Amino acid sequence: MPHDIEELRRQTPGTSHLLHFNNAGAALNPAAVTTAVLEHLQQEQRVGAYEAAAAANGAIEHFYTAFATHLNCRAEEIAWAENATHAWNTLLHAITFKPGDRIVTGQSEYASNYLSLLHLAQRCQVHIDVVPNNDTGSLCLEALEKALDGNVRLLALTHVPSQSGVVHPAAQAGAMARARGILYLLDACQSAGQLALDVETLGCDLLTGSGRKYLRGPRGTGFLYARRGALDSLHPAWIDMHAARFLDAQHYALREDARRFENWECFVAGKIGLAVAVDYANALGMQWIEARVRTLATRLRERLREVLNLTVHERGHDLCGIVTFSSGRETADALQQRLLARGINTSVVRVRNNPLDLGAQGLGDLNRASVHYYNTDAEIERFCEALRQY
Ligand SMILES: Cc1ncc(COP(=O)(O)O)c(C=O)c1O
Incomplete structure (x- = not known):
């Protein structure tokens, strides 16, 4: 199978009208x-x-x-x-x-x-x-x-x-x-x-x-x-x-x-x-998928760090396609809903479900954007632009 992202997106009907950054929830099915x-x-x-x-x-x-x-x-x-x-x-x-x-x-x-x-x-x-x-x-x-x-x-x-x-x-x-x-x-x-x-x-x-x-x-x-x-x-x-x-x-x-x-x-x-x-x-090959997912997520974290009032929470070196962040201006739920209204799918991870981890770090509910190989740099830019338009 060729690694042609546009072709992979054509084989993924949801990408034609959605910006889907909720792959850790449920990814879009290929046709x-x-x-x-x-x-x-x-x-x-x-x-x-x-x-x-x-x-x-x-x-x-x-x-x-x-x-x-x-x-x-x-x-x-x-x-x-x-x-x-x-x-x-x-x-x-x-x-x-x-x-x-x-x-x-x-x-x-x-x-x-x-x-x-x-x-x-x-x-x-x-x-x-x-x-x-x-x-x-x-x-x-x-x-x-x-x-x-x-x-x-x-x-x-x-x-x-x-x-x-x-x-x-x-x-x-x-x-x-x-x-x-x-x-x-x-x-x-x-x-x-x-x-x-x-x-x-x-x-x-x-x-x-x-x-x-x-x-x-x-x-x-x-x-x-x-x-x-x-x-x-x-x-x-x-x-x-x-x-x-x-x-x-x-x-x-x-x-x-x-x-x-x-x-x-x-x-x-x-x-x-x-x-x-x-x-x-x-x-497609799992080595290729892994490399592309990691690259997109690294780019997303970099771009999110440039958005005012936003904190990215991953700190380690071995990171994957899940990106967690929070806004100093909006609750996690309000932010998720605002994005959803613009056709952008993300999710919220809740401290009540993760008391050992998020609770111990003193973090509240977080926004989660999770990318897959069919996502693109252009989508990352659109996503950050939507976040800026508070
Ligand atoms: C790390 C992890 N384990 C297990 C599960 C449970 O998966 P399922 O909803 O298919 O039972 C999830 C679901 O989000 C998960 O993130």
């Missing part, structure tokens, strides 16, 4: 993704849903091979999930914890994940340790090293947080976890589709993500990766006849692959559409 979803739904309408699925078996199975290429793993290590939260909880609750076990996480952990950890701590008497970020907002590796002792059952980290453009040192953390034999669950919800991910380099045993964000898939889609060697120790909290089979009236056998975490029923059109989105990213 090929929407078409694949609609065509499957039409086929369900025409021939019946089970019959349509049987005929589309190849496209459905391709979901697993597309992700295997994307993440550098085996197709049997991939499972479908309806969203990233579901994928992450499915894996968390498949781990056998004993009272006194410790779970180490980071200050930037995604809010829903952290709530689930608190819930688990109450129910299973496990302890949660939060490793702080350093003064650039990145996970402090020295503190992590100290935290990873013999009682740690799980290291659960978020690669790229929802509330900041920092890329946490997931691979360095993975090397520490692997050296100690600690299970490592990585939330790649915001990194998948904008950064080149390789589960071998990351050193994670488990990884989760969503389809609608930087991967540009349909809403209501997600995925998980579970390393083959870790699967035997993971027991899904619930199973069905897709995840397991009867041996006799008293016994059953779990599937040997990662599909033990799936249910029989799923959003088939969405699964096909997400596979098309992953193919699209694979064809």
Whole structure:
């Protein structure tokens, strides 16, 4: 596929009338993704849903091979999930914890994940340790090293947080976890589709993500990766006849692959559409996507710093397509609404959802602009101009 931005924008109908800087919320679908979803739904309408699925078996199975290429793993290590939260909880609750076990996480952990950890701590008497970020907002590796002792059952980290453009040192953390034999669950919800991910380099045993964000898939889609060697120790909290089979009236056998975490029923059109989105990213090349996203975001931060009364919040060196900022003149909500009225999509990250991170830094709600490779320098200029016109 050529890296012709204008052509990529033509293949992205939303770009013709929107300035979309909300890719960390949900990116714009390429036309090929929407078409694949609609065509499957039409086929369900025409021939019946089970019959349509049987005929589309190849496209459905391709979901697993597309992700295997994307993440550098085996197709049997991939499972479908309806969203990233579901994928992450499915894996968390498949781990056998004993009272006194410790779970180490980071200050930037995604809010829903952290709530689930608190819930688990109450129910299973496990302890949660939060490793702080350093003064650039990145996970402090020295503190992590100290935290990873013999009682740690799980290291659960978020690669790229929802509330900041920092890329946490997931691979360095993975090397520490692997050296100690600690299970490592990585939330790649915001990194998948904008950064080149390789589960071998990351050193994670488990990884989760969503389809609608930087991967540009349909809403209501997600995925998980579970390393083959870790699967035997993971027991899904619930199973069905897709995840397991009867041996006799008293016994059953779990599937040997990662599909033990799936249910029989799923959003088939969405699964096909997400596979098309992953193919699209694979064809463009994740190295190219990552480089372009980082370049655009760096430019956006530079230009935002020149806008009067605006503060950009990212401080570290390893930054991605998410840019957070706040205005000294408008609340985050008022600013977002003002931009929306001009056809500019952004979002707001809320301190109430991120007390460990934003709260600890004394920051209030922040505006978030998140760029993708189909955005342009001209859009960045238009965006800054809109901000100036207060
Ligand atoms: C870092 C991170 N993890 C997990 C999620 C949850 O994803 P989903 O809404 O698909 O469950 C999000 C959503 O914004 C996120 O930013």
